[in-house]
Amino acid sequence: xxxxxxxxxxxxxxxxxxxxxxxxxxxxxxxxxxxxxxxxxxxxxxxxxxxxxxxxxxxxxxxxxxxxxxxxxxxxxxxxxxxxxxxxxxxxxxxxxxxxxxxxxxxxxxxxxxxxxxxxxxxxxxxxxxxxxxxxxxxxxxxxxxxxxxxxxxxxxxxxxxxxxxxxxxxxxxxxxxxxxxxxxxxxxxxxxxxxxxxxxxxxxxxxxxxxxxxxxxxxxxxxxxxxxxxxxxxxxxxxxxxxxxxxxxxxxxxxxxxxxxxxxxxxxxxxxxxxxxxxxxxxxxxxxxx
Numbered sequence: 001x002x003x004x005x006x007x008x009x010x011x012x013x014x015x016x017x018x019x020x021x022x023x024x025x026x027x028x029x030x031x032x033x034x035x036x037x038x039x040x041x042x043x044x045x046x047x048x049x050x051x052x053x054x055x056x057x058x059x060x061x062x063x064x065x066x067x068x069x070x071x072x073x074x075x076x077x078x079x080x081x082x083x084x085x086x087x088x089x090x091x092x093x094x095x096x097x098x099x100x101x102x103x104x105x106x107x108x109x110x111x112x113x114x115x116x117x118x119x120x121x122x123x124x125x126x127x128x129x130x131x132x133x134x135x136x137x138x139x140x141x142x143x144x145x146x147x148x149x150x151x152x153x154x155x156x157x158x159x160x161x162x163x164x165x166x167x168x169x170x171x172x173x174x175x176x177x178x179x180x181x182x183x184x185x186x187x188x189x190x191x192x193x194x195x196x197x198x199x200x201x202x203x204x205x206x207x208x209x210x211x212x213x214x215x216x217x218x219x220x221x222x223x224x225x226x227x228x229x230x231x232x233x234x235x236x237x238x239x240x241x242x243x244x245x246x247x248x249x250x251x252x253x254x255x256x257x258x259x260x261x262x263x264x265x266x267x268x269x270x271x272x273x274x275x276x277x278x279x280x281x282x283x284x285x286x287x288x289x290x291x
Contacts, residue, residue: 003206021176023178052160066152075094104116174202188218205222246266
């Protein structure tokens with residue numbers, strides 16, 4: 001944490017005068033980079049969704065993004081299978097169906113019922129009033145509807161559809177990926193199509209900061225990137241410019257090679273009950289297991 005990963009790649013991109021993309025997670029991160037950084041001509045911050053949208057446009061597919069499209073498809077599948085089911089009984093089934101479909105898309109496990117069944121069992125789905133086999137059948141229906149959709153699509157579809165249909169975005173010689181430890185198999189497939197033959201990938205991340213396994217991020221995503229685009233050179237950024245010395249000592253239980261910045265303050269780690277949060281001061285860091 002605080003190793004300067006993003007700062008390093010931003011400075012590296014500033015030195016590049018060929019066409020390159022800096023891929024970030026989410027439009028907010030993209031807009032933040034655009035506010036903070038003056039990029040050289042040809043360098044551009046992008047999101048995976050913007051690459052997907054470009055691929056759809058290049059294929060002549062002009063589709064509207066509907067935030068709740070996945071939920072609408074799932075509800076239609078549940079209504080068709082369980083007619084007149086009260087909302088309080090239908091809602092948990094819809095929720096699990098959306099979880100199954102989105103996780104399957106992010107992991108590219110959407111081609112067969114066997115793949116969907118594997119995902120459903122791995123996610124512990126099927127205890128919501130619908131058996132796992134019913135969930136899989138409805139998931140197949142929702143996925144087929146997504147493939148045929150000519151109107152509104154979900155945010156996940158924006159990345160997934162171009163990959164499964166083989167639509168390619170414009171490609172560049174260099175793609176830099178921030179937070180690469182959280183890449184899903186779907187995003188790795190999109191990344192592969194964004195790099196010209198013979199081009200380069202710079203992937204920056206920390207396996208110990210992976211937080212998106214729940215939505216399909218690949219286990220060992222950085223290793224997968226190396227396997228996909230290697231051989232790659234490996235550079236460590238062991239110095240934390242964010243943590244005080246006391247925080248460094250605490251983190252060394254999990255990250256033995258972390259080092260403090262020169263002149264880092266001593267700081268303090270205080271073990272306190274949850275009620276102590278009310279006494280937090282500006283500059284304090286509060287870690288929570290829930291939002």
